[in-house]
Amino acid sequence: EPEVTQTPSHQVTQMGQEVILRCVPISNHLYFYxxxxxxxxxxxxLVSFYNxxxxxxxEIFDDQFSVERPDGSNFTLKIRSTKLEDSAMYFxxxxxxxxxxxxYFGPGTRLLVL
Amino acid sequence: AQSVTQLDSQVPVFEEAPVELRCNYSSSVSVYLFWYVQYPNQGLQLLLKYLSGSTLVKGINGFEAEFNKSQTSFHLRKPSVHISDTAEYFCAVSDPGFQKLVFGTGTRLLVSP
Known part of the structure; x- marks a missing residue:
């Protein structure tokens, strides 16, 4: 059965660093979250993305966050300058x-900001 | 704004006993209602959803839920639980025409032998 995948499963970063969380949605799906x-x-x-x-x-999705579908399969979430309070599981x-x-949800990426 | 209340943070139950997980939502308009389950180290998986029509909705793994508009509730039930039902259960709501799901805080179902 097709499933949503996410990488990495865990990420540790320093406050102020940029992180990119990656997702591969189900192939025939058109809406991404x-x-x-x-x-x-x-x-x-946080956000939904279509076309x-x-x-x-x-309101959480401020200028520090951005999303992109760089190619036909990946969907990414970028946090430009991470804060301690960004530590969370991202689905x-x-x-x-x-x-x-x-x-359909992926297994999540656990982000820890130190 | 929409909100969802799951009053029980944890529900312990013995195997083969019935269980009800409670969910109430705040809305005076039509809504779509969902129950998701999260097993350890996995993503959220849809159990069932109510969009319209019959108020009793049947889902996967023997679960069902009943939409009660007057009580703004969407409680999840299973007549006989298994050890494998141990998981976190999330109730969610969305407004027609909008994509975002608004989740409750979740209920951890603990099934013991």
Whole structure:
């Protein structure tokens, strides 16, 4: 069964460094998402992406964050200058349509900012 | 703004017993409702969803949920749990026309022999 994959599974970085989290969505999906879960807190929506542009974003998704689909298979989340509070599990998801349809989640990347 | 409340952070239950995981949402308009499960070291997997129609929704692994508009609830139930059902369960809501899912804090189901 097709699945969403994410790399790396764990990443440790120093505060102020840039990180890029990578995701390979399911191949025939058109909508892509990033969510994050700070330890002990809710899973929070960050951004959705369709047709090479952001379709929705939350207030969390500020200028420090950006997303890109650099080729036909990868979907990336970049954090330009990491803060301690960016430490979280980051989940990528994809779906065939924008709403009503099931969002399929990857296993997550655990980011630790020191 | 949408919000989801899962009152139980942890639910311990014995194998083969029934279980109900509670979920309430805040909205006065139509919503889509979802239950996801997360097994250790894995991503979130959809158990079931309510979009419209019958208020009783059946999902995978023997789970079902009932949409109750008057009580703004979408409780998840299983008549007989297995050890393998031990996992974290998340209730989520989305507004029609919007893509983002709003999640609850999750309920950890612990099934013991």
């Amino acid at each position: 990033w969510y994050r879960q700070i330890l002990g807190q809710k899973v929070e929506f 090479n542009e952001i379709s929705e974003k939350s 990528c998801a994809s779906s065939t349509e924008g709403y009503r349809e099931t969002q």
